[in-house]
Structure formats: C-alpha cells, structure tokens
Amino acid sequence: MAANDITIPKKGIAKTKVLSKLKEFAKDDPDYKKLKTWSLVYFLGDDHSDFLMKAYGQYLSANGLNPMAFKSLKRLETEVVRMTANLLNGGPDAAGVMTSGGTESCLLAVKTYRDMGRAEKRIRRPEMVVPETAHVAWEKGAEYFGVKAVHAPLRKDMGVDVEAVRKLLTRNTVMVLGSAPEYPHGIIDPIPELAAIAYSRKIPLHVDACLGGFLLPFMEKLGYELPLWDFRVPGVTSISADVHKYAFSAKGASLILYRNLEILKHQFFIYENWPGGVFASPALLGTRPGGAYAAAWASIMALGEEGFLANTREIMKAAEKLKEDIRAIPGLAVMGDPKTAIFSYSSAAKEVNIFAVADQMEKRGWHIDRLQRPDALHIMVTPLHLKVTTQYLMDLKLSVDHVRRHPELATRGGAAMYGMISHIPLRGMVKKTVLKMFTDMYGPDAKMIDPGETTLEGEGPVEQPDLATRAAMWYLKLRERFKK
Ligand SMILES: Cc1ncc(COP(=O)(O)O)c(C=O)c1O
Structure with a gap:
C-alpha cells in the first residue's frame, strides 16, 4: 500500500489488536534484549523497564x-x-x-x-x-x-x-x-x-x-x-x-x-x-x-549511588575486557586510549577490511555501528553486555580470520557500500544522495527502499539496509543514470 492510501480507520480497532500490531511491527527492529546491540538503547533489564513504564x-x-x-x-x-x-x-x-x-x-x-x-x-x-x-x-x-x-x-x-x-x-x-x-x-x-x-x-x-x-x-x-x-x-x-x-x-x-x-x-x-x-x-x-x-x-532515585556504582563496575569490567582483547587480536587496533566504556576499533592490517569484519559480525547476529573518517567500528557498553562479552570477542576473532582468508569480501556487500560512502571525495554528492533518499522516505508515497533493489556485483540482497547502505544504493543508481 502506498503511504498516501493510508487513512485513519473508519471504526476504531480493538485495543488488544492494536497492541499486537505494534508488537508485530517491531519484530525486525534491533533485538536489544538479546544484547546484540551496542548503541541506541540503554537497557537494564525487564524489571527496570517495567518500573520506568509505571513511573512514566x-x-x-x-x-x-x-x-x-x-x-x-x-x-x-x-x-x-x-x-x-x-x-x-x-x-x-x-x-x-x-x-x-x-x-x-x-x-x-x-x-x-x-x-x-x-x-x-x-x-x-x-x-x-x-x-x-x-x-x-x-x-x-x-x-x-x-x-x-x-x-x-x-x-x-x-x-x-x-x-x-x-x-x-x-x-x-x-x-x-x-x-x-x-x-x-x-x-x-x-x-x-x-x-x-x-x-x-x-x-x-x-x-x-x-x-x-x-x-x-x-x-x-x-x-x-x-x-x-x-x-x-x-x-x-x-x-x-x-x-x-x-x-x-x-x-x-x-x-x-x-x-x-x-x-x-x-x-x-x-x-x-x-x-x-x-x-x-x-x-x-x-x-x-x-x-x-x-x-x-x-x-x-531507584538506582541510588549504590546502583550507579554497581552498574559502572559491570560496565567497566566488560569494557576493559573488550578493549584488552581487541588490542590483542592481530589486525585490529583500539583507536586512541579511551578511558571509558565507549570506544572504537579499526583495522591495523591491510588485509583486514574493517567493514568486511562488520559484515561478518552481522552475519553472526550482532548489530554493528560503523564510523567513517577514519573507518572504524563502534562500541558503547552497558552493564548487561558483560553477559555477552566473551561471545562477542569469540565472534570477532572468527570474523577477522574469515576476512583475512577472503580478501574479496572487502569489495562486496556492506563493506563495499560503506567503503564507498565514506571515501567518495565529493562529499556534496553524498549529502545530495542522502537528501534524495530522505525526500523519498518522507515524501507522499513514503515507500521504503526494497532491500533487494540494488546490490553490488551479483551479491545477494542486503538485509535491512541502514542509512549509509541506502545512501550507497542511491548513489549507485544515480551514477548509473549519469553514465547513460
Ligand atoms: C556526546 C553526545 N552529545 C550529544 C548526543 C545527542 O544525544 P541525543 O541522541 O539524546 O539527542 C549524543 C548522542 O549519542 C552524544 O553521544
């Protein structure tokens, strides 16, 4: 259905049905409760969330x-x-x-x-x-x-x-x-x-x-x-x-x-x-x-100083383990000397394309934030992440190994898209491309881009493309049109 066909329902829908619809809409959202997400959400568990809902x-x-x-x-x-x-x-x-x-x-x-x-x-x-x-x-x-x-x-x-x-x-x-x-x-x-x-x-x-x-x-x-x-x-x-x-x-x-x-x-x-x-x-x-x-x-009030201190202890335990072990992975480097629980890591070896590593991590179910200028991956630790730190590090080692053995991954899928969007010298072009994408997303037929629409060199469809990937898709399209 095109966005401009959507109207207020003539007759109100049963509240239970409305609520279950809301649940259904969220099924493809980042599943922060599984702690696979390292930004956007600061989740302390269902008990804390229920309490916040009551206060709210x-x-x-x-x-x-x-x-x-x-x-x-x-x-x-x-x-x-x-x-x-x-x-x-x-x-x-x-x-x-x-x-x-x-x-x-x-x-x-x-x-x-x-x-x-x-x-x-x-x-x-x-x-x-x-x-x-x-x-x-x-x-x-x-x-x-x-x-x-x-x-x-x-x-x-x-x-x-x-x-x-x-x-x-x-x-x-x-x-x-x-x-x-x-x-x-x-x-x-x-x-x-x-x-x-x-x-x-x-x-x-x-x-x-x-x-x-x-x-x-x-x-x-x-x-x-x-x-x-x-x-x-x-x-x-x-x-x-x-x-x-x-x-x-x-x-x-x-x-x-x-x-x-x-x-x-x-x-x-x-x-x-x-x-x-x-x-x-x-x-x-x-x-x-x-x-x-x-x-x-x-x-x-509910956390109190003791709660904040306990959370900070867990956060820092996870963050220090992550920083230390990432530093020890050949081919990766933590950027600078971040003292807190927010940090990023980049490639320290030519054969390790950091965005290809991100793609591999996503295949393993992690939601990864990519940085640009310079290219890097981002981490923001919350207390519950302590439960998944070991798994993250294991997956990261496997991902780096895989990328080393498959250098072609750097030119495919998300790695190619992100690489391109962060390195295009014409930054005005990137801005224009994103603006075009936004006008389509918010325009009268507000249709989201079909994930399978544009891919690189016969790669399969990119799942749930985000802003940069979508921008890269648009950029490719515009470039094709320009060539013709
Ligand atoms: C340092 C800093 N300043 C400002 C902001 C903006 O905050 P918000 O996303 O709540 O608007 C952020 C968000 O991550 C941030 O990290």
Whole structure:
C-alpha cells in the first residue's frame, strides 16, 4: 500500500489488536534484549523497564510547559537538576533545566551563548570552536541558530588540539566546546587546558557530557583516574548530561546545567504579545513530556549511588575486557586510549577490511555501528553486555580470520557500500544522495527502499539496509543514470 492510501480507520480497532500490531511491527527492529546491540538503547533489564513504564505512566498526560500548572513536574525537574548539579560539583549557584534529549541540550547551549555574545559583546556574526569529534548535534545547532562552526583538529592522542583551538578563537567566538567523552572514540577532551584558554579570553566553555555525565563521576568514585572535566574546572560554564543514557531512564530526558543563573537567563524565551497569553518557555519544546521527567527522576532515585556504582563496575569490567582483547587480536587496533566504556576499533592490517569484519559480525547476529573518517567500528557498553562479552570477542576473532582468508569480501556487500560512502571525495554528492533518499522516505508515497533493489556485483540482497547502505544504493543508481 502506498503511504498516501493510508487513512485513519473508519471504526476504531480493538485495543488488544492494536497492541499486537505494534508488537508485530517491531519484530525486525534491533533485538536489544538479546544484547546484540551496542548503541541506541540503554537497557537494564525487564524489571527496570517495567518500573520506568509505571513511573512514566503516572505522568503520561502531565505537561511541563507551564511550571506553575503541574507543580509536581517542576518539583521533579528541580530535584533532577539539583541532584545532577551536585554530582557534577556545580555548587549552590548552578542552575539548569530538563530537556528532551542530548540534542535539545546541545541546541540550547548554542542558542544561549549566541544570545549571550550578542547581549554582552555585541557579536553579530557568531562563531563557535568545536573539536572535529564533537557530536553532530553541534553541527545541527550551528545550522539552526546561524552560528558558524569552526572545527578544531585533534592531537595524536585524539583529544582536541588546544593550541589549535587557541588560534581559532576570534572576536566573534561565542563558545568553545569540549566533550567528556566524545561519541565516536570515547576520548575525553583536555577540559582543564581548554578551560584555561577560554577563561583567559572570557569565552564560555561547554562540556558535552551527554554520554559521560552519569558515568564519569561514578568511575571516579570507583577509583579510576580521570582528568577533571566538570564544574570543578574554573572556566567550564555549562554541561549537558543525558539521563536517558547512563542514568538508564526512558527516552526523552537530558539536562543542561549552567554555572549560574545569569547564563541560564539567555536561554529563556518570553513573548508577551501572543493572543494566547503571555508565553514563557525555559527550553526548546512547548509541551514538555511529564512522563519522561517522572521516569528520569524515578530511575535516579531507584538506582541510588549504590546502583550507579554497581552498574559502572559491570560496565567497566566488560569494557576493559573488550578493549584488552581487541588490542590483542592481530589486525585490529583500539583507536586512541579511551578511558571509558565507549570506544572504537579499526583495522591495523591491510588485509583486514574493517567493514568486511562488520559484515561478518552481522552475519553472526550482532548489530554493528560503523564510523567513517577514519573507518572504524563502534562500541558503547552497558552493564548487561558483560553477559555477552566473551561471545562477542569469540565472534570477532572468527570474523577477522574469515576476512583475512577472503580478501574479496572487502569489495562486496556492506563493506563495499560503506567503503564507498565514506571515501567518495565529493562529499556534496553524498549529502545530495542522502537528501534524495530522505525526500523519498518522507515524501507522499513514503515507500521504503526494497532491500533487494540494488546490490553490488551479483551479491545477494542486503538485509535491512541502514542509512549509509541506502545512501550507497542511491548513489549507485544515480551514477548509473549519469553514465547513460
Ligand atoms: C556526546 C553526545 N552529545 C550529544 C548526543 C545527542 O544525544 P541525543 O541522541 O539524546 O539527542 C549524543 C548522542 O549519542 C552524544 O553521544
């Protein structure tokens, strides 16, 4: 059925049937309960999920838009903000709000610092200096809010090059960014050094701890040696931390915290002339989902410090075993020296094509995330992964062996697709191809690409092609058309 033939059913369908349909739709989704997935989901088990559902359900319809209306939500938000501010050593002056996720927190920081630069320094053409490894949400923020993203290169250890950052600062710089850690390779940027130069130039420094906010503090309590990165570092003016990541909440919960209220004020939106009434909003959304805030509060309260510490212990046990054993597999290399549970590994031998290894791992049932520039595979460990670590490593060794014995795999299937999409020199072409794909996916006949439609050199159909594979398929099609 084409998408534009889909209408609301004339007569409502029995709720049991609707629910079983939902279950059926999800049958081909990543099966995170089997722990074969290493991103997208932070799953602590059915018991925790049932608990979150109950907490979420109690506030399903509650709306945090107006903090005066649902006072319960304001209380929940205040408590989550305070607990996190204290965890991150914000002191009594720290102030912040809950958001719907990491991206909203990042977008808000861009908007806040753009407006602060405008108000305090009359900056009209704002720029922000971000490491090359900054999460893509920062690019989005730059594009949405008209702030030029200036990219700072990395040092050999893959942290951002602080000297390069210093040289990139101008009169128009409204903020500097560091990550703790960054998403692609799990490296913590040198926050104290970044803070020192930002502070000396009176430029705000945001630390993106969307991933690390609820992980690094507990690692530190367990005795892991980490460089300082939170509000203890003078010059750090704000931090984002996601509750729906390592605080294991339901999707839709993050925080943006500022060193003080004076900075947060630049985030607020107030419009006094709307016929609907005087409108004030602390964050990006209008309606704010009460359920997500309740689940966030509930998750933190139920885990308690002991729960976080126990989880972190398991996470790190699995992560250290994975890093150590992957380093020992000939032909593979862990990228940089990631201290946390997020890391990536690449090929260290010509005959081991890393994307071909990913294909082999997928044949063994793992869901693998591929990185580009440089090509690598990604891992983000959660506590339950400890149960499958040995299996993952065994499969990885077998996959690497198989790829060594079959060099032709590098030019086939997913390996060829990913290789192509990450190495096409015309990046504008990649962008165009993905845009075309998106317009087809969201257009009036919104039909998904048939997985078997385009393959390389007689390979079988690619199962459940993802964004990059689909983009590669489109690229091939366009190239064929261009040739004719
Ligand atoms: C460092 C970092 N920042 C921001 C984000 C964006 O978070 P979200 O996907 O919740 O919008 C992510 C997501 O993985 C991240 O790793």
